[in-house]
Amino acid sequence: MPVSSSSVLPRISADDPQLDVAEALLTLLRDASTEPRPDIQLEALTLAVAADLPVLLWGEPGIGKTAALTQLAEALDxxxxxxxxxxxxxxxFSGLPIVGDDPAEQGVPMAPPDWAxxxxxxGRGLLFLDELSTAPPAVQAALLRLVLERRIGALRLPPGVRIVAAANPRSSAADGWELSPPLANRFVHLQWTHDHEVVVRGLGGTWPRAALPRLDPHGLPEAVDFARRAVCGLLTARPALVHRLPSSETRRGGPWPSPRSWEMTLRLIAFATAAGSSRDVLSLLVRGTVGDGPGLELLAAVDRMDLPDPEDLLADPAAAVLPERGDLRQAALDGVVAAVRARPDKSRWDAAWELLVRAVRTGAPDLVVVPASTLASLxxxxxxxxxxxxxLAGVVSLSRRADEAAARVAR
Incomplete structure (x- = not known):
C-alpha cells in the first residue's frame, strides 16, 4: 500500500485569515504518497549511494534532480x-585559516564551514552538491579533496555521509564550465531524464519509492570474485583501457577510464551482483564510471562470463541448457564449434550436432546457420x-536462399 507523507490538515473556516487558508491549500498540494515502481535510474542511484561512491546527476534544468535527491534522503532516513x-x-571547501595563540608553534588551522x-x-547524512557545472575552476579544485578524501578543512566527514552532486550540461547551464578531469574522474556519472508516466503519476500524488538494494549476505564473496574476474579479465585482454584520458575537453568532463574509475566500477559490479540488479542498471553504472566505449566492452565481457563451458555442453548435450538471449546463444554455439575444431573427434562432432538440433528446437533457427556450416566443414x-x-538441412537451405534473395534486392 502507498505510504502517505502528508500531515494532518488543520481545521479552517471562512473567518480564518487568508494566509492560513492559503497554507491549508499548500498542505493539500504537498500531500503525496510513494509506491514501489521499477525505475532503473533511481535504482542505479541508490545502488551507487549504497556503495559509498560519489554520484553526479547530469540533466537539463527542471528535470527533477533535486526532487529525486530529496525523496532519496527521506526514503533512506x-x-x-x-x-x-x-x-x-x-x-x-578547503577551510578558512584561523590564527591561534601561537601560530609559530601550533600552525594555522583551517576552519570548516558550519554545514560540515x-x-x-x-555522524550521517546526504551531502548534495548542486549546480556543480556552474562552479568556477578554482572552486572545482577545492572540491577535489572533499569528494575523494571527504576532508573539509581540518574535519573529515564520517563514513555515514554520502555525497551526491548535480549538474546541467554546459549548453543549458547558467554561465557553465566544463568539469575538470580530476574532479570528473571521481564521480559516477548518471544521465538523469524524465519518464512521462512517472511525472504524470507523481503530479497525481504518487511518486516511485527509493529503497536500499537488498544484498544477499550469502553471496557476497561470489559477488566480489565475479567483479574482480570481470574487470581484471577485460583489462588483461585490453591493457590500453587501463587509463585513457579523452582528447576533447567536453569528454574529459564526463566518465573516462583510469585505475581510480576501474576500482569504482569493480565495486559497483560487486554491489549490483549481490543485489541481483538487472543488466540495464549495471549498464548505467558501468558506462557512467568508465564511459560508453569501455563500459560496453566490459558488459560484453560480463555476458561472456555467464556463457556455459563448451566442454560441459559437449559432455552431455541432452541435458545442456543454452542461453535464452539470442546473442549469448550464438556465442555459446560458436564456442562449441571452436572447441570441436581445437580437438576434433567423432564423438565430439556428433555431440555438437545434437546441440545444434537442440538449439533449433528451443530457439530461433537462424542462429544455427553459421555454426552448422562451420561444423560441417570439420x-x-x-x-x-x-x-x-x-x-538442420532445411534451416540452412532456407537461410541461404533468404540471403541470396536479399543480395539480389540489394543490387
Whole structure:
C-alpha cells in the first residue's frame, strides 16, 4: 500500500485569515504518497549511494534532480544537506585559516564551514552538491579533496555521509564550465531524464519509492570474485583501457577510464551482483564510471562470463541448457564449434550436432546457420553423417536462399 507523507490538515473556516487558508491549500498540494515502481535510474542511484561512491546527476534544468535527491534522503532516513557549489568560494571547501595563540608553534588551522560541522556531529547524512557545472575552476579544485578524501578543512566527514552532486550540461547551464578531469574522474556519472508516466503519476500524488538494494549476505564473496574476474579479465585482454584520458575537453568532463574509475566500477559490479540488479542498471553504472566505449566492452565481457563451458555442453548435450538471449546463444554455439575444431573427434562432432538440433528446437533457427556450416566443414572422410543433420538441412537451405534473395534486392 502507498505510504502517505502528508500531515494532518488543520481545521479552517471562512473567518480564518487568508494566509492560513492559503497554507491549508499548500498542505493539500504537498500531500503525496510513494509506491514501489521499477525505475532503473533511481535504482542505479541508490545502488551507487549504497556503495559509498560519489554520484553526479547530469540533466537539463527542471528535470527533477533535486526532487529525486530529496525523496532519496527521506526514503533512506538521511538528513539532507544542500550546498550550492557555484555560490561558494574555494575557502568554503578547503577551510578558512584561523590564527591561534601561537601560530609559530601550533600552525594555522583551517576552519570548516558550519554545514560540515553539522554533518560530523550527526555522524550521517546526504551531502548534495548542486549546480556543480556552474562552479568556477578554482572552486572545482577545492572540491577535489572533499569528494575523494571527504576532508573539509581540518574535519573529515564520517563514513555515514554520502555525497551526491548535480549538474546541467554546459549548453543549458547558467554561465557553465566544463568539469575538470580530476574532479570528473571521481564521480559516477548518471544521465538523469524524465519518464512521462512517472511525472504524470507523481503530479497525481504518487511518486516511485527509493529503497536500499537488498544484498544477499550469502553471496557476497561470489559477488566480489565475479567483479574482480570481470574487470581484471577485460583489462588483461585490453591493457590500453587501463587509463585513457579523452582528447576533447567536453569528454574529459564526463566518465573516462583510469585505475581510480576501474576500482569504482569493480565495486559497483560487486554491489549490483549481490543485489541481483538487472543488466540495464549495471549498464548505467558501468558506462557512467568508465564511459560508453569501455563500459560496453566490459558488459560484453560480463555476458561472456555467464556463457556455459563448451566442454560441459559437449559432455552431455541432452541435458545442456543454452542461453535464452539470442546473442549469448550464438556465442555459446560458436564456442562449441571452436572447441570441436581445437580437438576434433567423432564423438565430439556428433555431440555438437545434437546441440545444434537442440538449439533449433528451443530457439530461433537462424542462429544455427553459421555454426552448422562451420561444423560441417570439420567432417573427416571416415565420419558418418548423423541422422540429426537432416533436421538442420532445411534451416540452412532456407537461410541461404533468404540471403541470396536479399543480395539480389540489394543490387
Amino acid at each position: 538521511l538528513p539532507l544537506t544542500t550546498v550550492i557549489a557555484s555560490v561558494h568560494e574555494p575557502s568554503d 560541522v553539522r554533518l560530523v556531529r550527526a 567432417r573427416r572422410e571416415d565420419w558418418d553423417v548423423p541422422a540429426s543433420i537432416e533436421e
